[in-house]
Amino acid sequence: MELSTFFQQLTNALSLGSLYALIAIGYTMVYGILRLINFAHGDVFMLGAYFAFYAATSLAMPWWVAFIVAIGLTAMFGMGLERVAYRPLRDSPKISVMISAIGASFLIENVGIVVFGGRPKSFPSIPLFDTVVHLGPVSVLSVSLFIPVITAAILVALLWIVNGTKTGLAMRAVSTDLDAARLMAIDVNRTISMTFGIGSLLAGLGGIMWTMKYPQLNPLMGVMPGLKCFIAAVIGGIGNIPGAVLGGFLLGVLEIMIVAFLPELTGYRDAFAFVLLIVVLLVKPSGLLGKHQAVKV
Amino acid sequence: MKIKRNTLLSLAGIALLAGAIAVADATLGRFSVRILNLSAIYIVLALSLNLLNGFTGLFSLGHAGFMAVGAYVSALLTMSPAQKDMNFFLEPIVPFLRDLQLPFPLALLAAGACAGLVAVVIGVPALRLRDDYLAIATLGFAEIIRVLITNAQSLTNGAQGLKAITKYSTTWVVWSVAALSVAFMLALVRSSYGRTMKAVRDDEVAAEAMGVNVFKVKSTSFVISSFMAGVGGALLGHMITTIDPKMFTLTLTFNILLIVVLGGNGSITGSVIGAIVVTVLMEALRFLDMPMNFLFIKTDGLPGLRMVIFSILLMIVVLYRQRGLMGNKEFNWDDFLGIFRRKGASGAGGRS
Numbered sequence: 115m116e117l118s119t120f121f122q123q124l125t126n127a128l129s130l131g132s133l134y135a136l137i138a139i140g141y142t143m144v145y146g147i148l149r150l151i152n153f154a155h156g157d158v159f160m161l162g163a164y165f166a167f168y169a170a171t172s173l174a175m176p177w178w179v180a181f182i183v184a185i186g187l188t189a190m191f192g193m194g195l196e197r198v199a200y201r202p203l204r205d206s207p208k209i210s211v212m213i214s215a216i217g218a219s220f221l222i223e224n225v226g227i228v229v230f231g232g233r234p235k236s237f238p239s240i241p242l243f244d245t246v247v248h249l250g251p252v253s254v255l256s257v258s259l260f261i262p263v264i265t266a267a268i269l270v271a272l273l274w275i276v277n278g279t280k281t282g283l284a285m286r287a288v289s290t291d292l293d294a295a296r297l298m299a300i301d302v303n304r305t306i307s308m309t310f311g312i313g314s315l316l317a318g319l320g321g322i323m324w325t326m327k328y329p330q331l332n333p334l335m336g337v338m339p340g341l342k343c344f345i346a347a348v349i350g351g352i353g354n355i356p357g358a359v360l361g362g363f364l365l366g367v368l369e370i371m372i373v374a375f376l377p378e379l380t381g382y383r384d385a386f387a388f389v390l391l392i393v394v395l396l397v398k399p400s401g402l403l404g405k406h407q408a409v410k411v
Numbered sequence: 412m413k414i415k416r417n418t419l420l421s422l423a424g425i426a427l428l429a430g431a432i433a434v435a436d437a438t439l440g441r442f443s444v445r446i447l448n449l450s451a452i453y454i455v456l457a458l459s460l461n462l463l464n465g466f467t468g469l470f471s472l473g474h475a476g477f478m479a480v481g482a483y484v485s486a487l488l489t490m491s492p493a494q495k496d497m498n499f500f501l502e503p504i505v506p507f508l509r510d511l512q513l514p515f516p517l518a519l520l521a522a523g524a525c526a527g528l529v530a531v532v533i534g535v536p537a538l539r540l541r542d543d544y545l546a547i548a549t550l551g552f553a554e555i556i557r558v559l560i561t562n563a564q565s566l567t568n569g570a571q572g573l574k575a576i577t578k579y580s581t582t583w584v585v586w587s588v589a590a591l592s593v594a595f596m597l598a599l600v601r602s603s604y605g606r607t608m609k610a611v612r613d614d615e616v617a618a619e620a621m622g623v624n625v626f627k628v629k630s631t632s633f634v635i636s637s638f639m640a641g642v643g644g645a646l647l648g649h650m651i652t653t654i655d656p657k658m659f660t661l662t663l664t665f666n667i668l669l670i671v672v673l674g675g676n677g678s679i680t681g682s683v684i685g686a687i688v689v690t691v692l693m694e695a696l697r698f699l700d701m702p703m704n705f706l707f708i709k710t711d712g713l714p715g716l717r718m719v720i721f722s723i724l725l726m727i728v729v730l731y732r733q734r735g736l737m738g739n740k741e742f743n744w745d746d747f748l749g750i751f752r753r754k755g756a757s758g759a760g761g762r763s
Contacts, residue, residue: 227715388551
């Protein structure tokens with residue numbers, strides 16, 4: 115294996131890992147606050163990509179306007195989803211909420227198939243992201259360099275929101291104890307809504323960057339990344355934002371590197387994440403960075 | 412005397428149903444018979460998921476994986492060596508498996524047994540997890556099974572799947588299996604095993620404190636459920652006559668989940684009714700995917716619209732009627748006859 119190939123793969127791995135991390139954060143935030151696997155999160159990611167696609171093609175917006183509009187729409191969609199599918203079930207058994215999440219996911223996918231059409235669409239090329247950059251012997255698409263940088267910037271902003279603002283304080287309070295937070299005069303519904311908004315915003319951004327790197331859109335494109343990113347969140351310790359980022363990078367790097375260095379395993383690519391998940395759940399169910407929580411009776 | 416009356420009514424009901432199925436099998440067209448039989452297979456599958464989900468409180472999303480195991484085992488065991496050679500044109504099949512051929516009933520049992528065996532292997536680690544972790548782990552295992560089947564070219568013919576499977580799933584076969592499953596479930600749920608399962612579902616900690624071996628109950632339920640899923644998958648394979656790994660995705664599990672939730676989580680009657688209603692609706696609503704021509708609105712075929720309707724249906728049930736059609740109640744004659752009496756069956760009352 116030549117060193118240049120290694121670096122080439124490393125850039126790919128880092129950008130895939132960044133995308134996984136962005137989506138995993140949405141899972142982990144929602145889980146942290148509601149103890150709910152938001153099965154529809156992968157589909158929100160898909161919607162982000164489609165919103166950007168239609169804004170850029172049908173509405174002929176400049177790409178950066180299209181991206182901002184799409185990210186905004188996705189965030190709003192995520193908040194609406196919580197309002198319609200999860201809020202009415204706030205006090206219901208866990209299984210009902212999870213079934214609702216699965217139902218919402220299938221609904222979005224199938225509406226996607228009806229509205230967007232089942233045939234894959236390809237995103238128009240944007241020169242800024244599509245140029246090949248030569249870094250010594252390594253040549254990569256510029257988008258692969260943009261993705262980790264943007265992700266890092268977003269992460270810093272997110273950590274500031276969660277740890278440095280009042281909204282973030284409310285989020286942490288609600289995730290620690292929802293009822294106690296309500297007694298402390300925190301608007302729980304608003305806080306949960308904000309969490310969904312931020313999570314979906316990141317998913318939308320992830321979806322757009324995903325289509326920059328892999329410029330094919332189809333209504334089921336969110337399913338696999340969605341599952342994998344949930345796994346990334348579990349690996350890192352669900353409910354823990356740095357954990358989700360770690361899990362995302364770990365998964366992205368492993369996936370790319372195993373395929374690159376052990377090509378005979380390529381057919382098993384989609385199973386890596388699940389194997390990793392099961393190993394982590396068995397060895398350290400609370401995840402790499404998660405705290406062990408005792409079940410209270 | 413009342414018990415005797417109810418037994419007689421039940422026997423009469425069963426005879427009537429059997430007669431109705433016989434008449435339907437003889438008179439209906441091939442398409443309708445197919446729907447009839449599909450309902451029976453879905454009854455088996457829904458019951459098996461309900462055993463986990465409704466009676467033991469284990470939320471599993473791995474059903475498609477066990478069905479895949481059952482379908483492949485049974486298909487491979489019943490095919491003749493010549494059929495196998497025809498299917499495996501990319502890479503020859505393992506010689507041992509090539510020459511192995513079993514009669515259909517044995518193959519069906521083997522399908523269930525293999526699915527059960529896989530469940531033992533998966534259950535030992537996975538059942539240590541709770542709630543949504545279990546759901547995601549079983550989903551992961553199902554996906555791993557699917558990837559393994561896709562890649563084990565010389566064992567399963569990989570992504571090409573298996574074609575020309577013998578059509579053993581006749582009306583009588585599938586409905587007998589369905590009836591057997593219903594009878595088995597009724598017996599199981601009323602036995603002490605069934606009671607411990609419900610105890611685990613209602614409160615795991617309390618059940619454990621009462622001396623129930625929670626892990627054993629969970630794994631028993633998991634293995635039985637997987638056995639039934641394997642049999643159901645095998646029947647499905649022998650009805651459609653072609654199988655490939657793409658059939659057994661989360662969507663399939665979702666369909667069964669829809670039946671269980673719609674019928675009522677924890678109700679055998681509910682699963683039976685749900686299976687029939689959903690299967691018939693699925694086919695009846697097929698026109699939605701076709702080109703349509705209303706007075707003013709013309710659509711040229713929207714594939715997926717049918718699934719939209721079903722997703723909405725599931726959402727409505729979960730949001731507004733969480734108990735489903737039957738709640739966790741079962742059909743019984745006293746309640747049923749009570750509907751027709753003016754004063755209702757207040758004295759007779761139903762088991763709750």
